[in-house]
Amino acid sequence: MQILLQLCSGKNVIVPTYRFFILPLDSVTEKKILMKILMPGRVVTLVEEKQGRVWGIAFKVAKENSDRAMGKLNEREIALGGYELRRLRFSCNEKPSHSFCVLVYAATPKNTLYLGPATLEQIAVQIASARGHSGLNVEYLIRLADFMREKVPEFDEEHLFELEKLVRKELGLSTEVIVPWSQLKSTLIK
16 A cells, blocks of 8 residues: 655655655655655565575574564564565574574565665665664664674675675764774764
8 A cells, every 4th residue: 555645845755654654744854754754774684595594593482472472573574574484494503503493584575675676885875864663774784793793703794794884984983993883872873
């Protein structure tokens, strides 16, 4: 479902309802709000790849909490996010190494939230300016990079770290000294 939004300038824009919220718009704030509506943030999306590898953390949910936790996750990831639930094998890099089945949310080709390919520079500009109901998109990116540096330091995730550098540059932050999110958040969250 889509909504036709008439701007103060008289221009009409079609906006998907999942990104729409009603606010009285004036010409001063219109552009800022419109950019937020039309430029949603980016997230890492799991897309099936035969020889792909993903680093992450597996969480075990207690049986008494599983219905509530899965209900919330299914609402956020499937109903609102356009993902589907898959069962995969998870290999743990802790000692002793072991593997077990996990549930993951994976993108499907019909995911309407998928923003498509873009250059790193385009993605950096988008991440630097995006903010959603879950917070700043830059927080998501920097915390992901922090996780990779802390938990999997032997894996050089070039794409992620270059993107992080470009976003830091876009925000006027140092790219020479990498400051973790825990120290940056008071600077960026107003």
